[in-house]
Amino acid sequence: MPLTRPLPESTVVITGASSGIGAATAYALARRGCAVVLAARTEPALRVVARRCAELGGRPIVVPTDVTDPAAVQRLAAAGTAVGTVAAIARQRRG
């Protein structure tokens, strides 16, 4: 999905953000000043990623989320739109 605003003004929701490709995506966007909404099931791992994002200049928020739970996904969407207009959703999980 193309971004509609400059990255430093963008909010990006990243699922699978606690490790691997999701965490790497969060760091890349944080370096560009994005608000990154970090979602996965394991909150302590998300907090570690969030600390690093903040060090890199991003604006992280942590939303523990199991993407197989529709209510949790609704809460994640609400958290994203509370931060700003969501410019992109980066999805890492298979399926």
Ligand SMILES: NC(=O)c1ccc[n+]([C@@H]2O[C@H](COP(=O)([O-])OP(=O)(O)OC[C@H]3O[C@@H](n4cnc5c(N)ncnc54)[C@H](OP(=O)(O)O)[C@@H]3O)[C@@H](O)[C@H]2O)c1
């Ligand atoms: N790494 C590669 O080189 C590569 C190459 C091609 C394709 N892929 C595919 O890309 C995807 C990600 O790979 P990866 O290496 O980044 O894997 P990873 O390090 O295992 O990361 C998976 C992420 O998904 C989260 N997750 C898993 N189940 C979840 C659920 N139900 N709800 C919310 N979050 C969930 C995990 O966090 P929690 O467990 O805390 O929820 C974790 O943050 C995989 O499907 C993989 O097969 C990877």
